[in-house]
Amino acid sequence: MRPIILLALGLTLAFSAGAQERPLVIGFMPYLNVEDLIRKYSPLAGHLSRELGREVEIRVARNYAEHIRLVGEDRIDIAFLGGSPYVVIGEEYGNKPLLVRYEFEGKPTFTSVIFVRTNDQAQRLADLRGRKMAFGNANSTLSSQVPLYMLMEAGVMPEDLARYAHLRNHENVLLGVEFGDFDAGAVAEEVFREKRGDRLRVLARSPEISTHVFVTRADMPERQRASIRRALLDLKRGDGEGERVLGAISDKLTGFVAVEDGDYDLLRTILDRVLPVLQH
Template sequence: MTIKLITFLLLLFPLFTPAPCSADDKTLTLWIHPYLPATELTRRFSPLAAYLAKAIGRPVDIRVQKSYQAHLDFIGRDLADIAYVGPANYVYVTDQYGPKPLLAKLEMEGNPFFHGVIIVRQDAPILTLADLAGKSFAFGDHNSTMSYVVPSAIMAAAGVGLDRLAHYDYLGSHHDVALAVLGGYFDAGAVKEEVFHAYQNRGLKALAITPPIPPHLFLTRADLPPAMVNQLRAALLAINTMLPNKENILAAIEDSATSLLPVTDHDYDELRSLMKGVK
């Protein structure tokens, strides 16, 4: 199936090639998965795009994908010059399409890792993951690392696969998940640590916490000239030292973003192994 896909992509290749390759001074595209409305994402990433355009001397356009799956495929077929991608999707992309040149990972609150939390009501008679069998469960997004991918992986590891749940659903937002559990609509749910802390006082408790999960990262298409890759990497990492711009650029993307750090594929090995268990 992979071969067929590659063949298909190759067949299409001539059609697309001229665009990115036509000239070095051509516009670069920065692709983002739709975790927020497109306009919001465009607004958030504009400062970064402007910065990069200035740093590399080429215009940078912000593009938002229709879906997570489209994002994966687009990155995998090297259609995006620059892409912003979550950890789980990165693992999927590399698993399916091979390694990509990495630029930098976005550190949150000075922490190079995240944790997902499986939540239940404080007064719920659920003490272990195994107790979740026969209960209802709320996930965030099917493509979300911390609200679905990793939690479902550790649940499966604990012997509670999705099929063992009474029912489950994808609510979309971490906040909706937290409120759904608080309101009793679902017995348990999965949210990122940050949201758990936000709702913890209202009556939630952590049933399980995921292993550390590396953050989101920027990568390029595999066929981008290495000079450009290096130039982009250097420009991104340089943001840490450029104090005036750092706040504007990083905070625009995410309030809690603190810095852009060098990244390697090994940073995602643990996640990759977790996800293998899910599959």
């Protein structure tokens, strides 16, 4: 029951008691469970609150669609978005002003991989024709959209596969292939690297895809947006505050870096290609 209560309450950090404005809201889609999200991002919220002199509140949407709607309607001050939602929202509501993007282990991009079991005969993506393929959530950039694009580029349409399924998460994709229910799967390269074991091998690797971003409401004053960007860009591994805040979010997160809309052009191309197929 606790996650649901927290979802309604949010978290208040009353560092600057004197501030009279309403709290600044950081919104997330539920890509992890609520409890985990709050635990991961509370230090960041605390950091921003201190830097901006305002209360900062974490809000987690009930689902992806709600998050997209709230962000699109400028009802979230600072919003976490995956690359794809960013592109989708931009197309539907107009581009939201970018703050920073994530940098993992010094790279502001990540890739996804299509993998098979170590002893599988497949050598190229085209060999997956007539095989069984596992994807992650249909909305997931790295485990569904990008790999489907890779397949299509290699000339394999979904209907060319013997079977394909969208599993609940990356781990299921890995296990589904390892246990033999599927011949190939697609997950984020990072996940694969952490968990693959020696029973799986990479068949193909995607191009670099720009990481997650933080955006602001479209109507936020530019000065405030700059303060927030500054506060985020200042976080560095190695200094006490940065280490604490970044470390809480992810071991691999090395900081937030500058971003521009053009970083997502590749993703736009990909989504143009795959979304009609996925929605179909």
